[in-house]
């Protein structure tokens with residue numbers, strides 16, 4: 485898998501070299517490339533932003549550096565344009581993915597790169613999104629800053645590749661970098677070969693729609709707290725049953741929304 489990240493803070497992603505992804509990069513499983521948006525500016529101050537048309541507070545990211553940088557990543561000719569419906573079912577909601585694009589056609593051929601722009605106005609990123617991204621051959625992440633990126637970048641990019649606006653959640657960040665870091669960790673660990681023991685991925689929170697069961701390790705007694713006897717019984721079938729019951733109880737108590745969806749899927 486190839487991953488490109490466009491940002492004005494390229495050093496932000498240096499940490500990816502020490503994480504699991506660092507090993508995946510070294511092993512050639514992931515080809516990660518970070519691009520400084522300012523390298524596509526041509527003025528003395530390397531300007532990437534300007535005042536918003538129509539007035540208002542803050543600054544907007546200029547389209548030219550984005551177009552030049554994305555041209556370099558996608559190739560001058562860019563992906564073949566398979567004009568299609570701009571809306572593609574999201575993972576957490578049914579809003580269309582390029583909802584910010586006016587009516588620009590969207591290259592919807594799965595062989596074209598996927599361009600992901602973190603945005604407060606995006607579809608919420610979920611484990612389902614992470615599983616989908618882990619299957620992609622080439623993802624480009626566009627990290628906005630200031631009050632966001634000129635809308636025409638999304639509109640134009642949608643004619644060259646599949647475009648998704650994705651949000652980490654309903655709170656406001658200062659830019660897309662933290663969101664991209666979280667998304668890369670979430671889907672990166674699902675790529676075969678990145679995590680040592682793939683079995684460890686199966687019973688995690690959100691895999692299968694339930695939260696994970698509580699975990700314990702030695703010592704058996706600690707500050708007056710004992711490990712549940714069932715876990716010391718060696719009876720694997722009973723342990724598995726208890727763990728599933730814990731998952732259901734926890735999900736119902738902590739995330740009734742997830743529990744309702746899970747229960748409906750059991751019928």
Ligand SMILES: N#Cc1c(-c2ccc3ccn(Cc4cccnc4)c3c2)n[nH]c1N
Pocket residue numbers: 602603604627628629630631632633650651652653654655656657658659660663
């Ligand atoms: N993913 C995600 C996000 C973001 C986010 C993502 C990209 C940018 C680029 C600029 N800002 C600041 C900004 C602030 C307010 C309005 N518009 C823009 C971003 C916030 N905020 N919250 C999330 N869950």
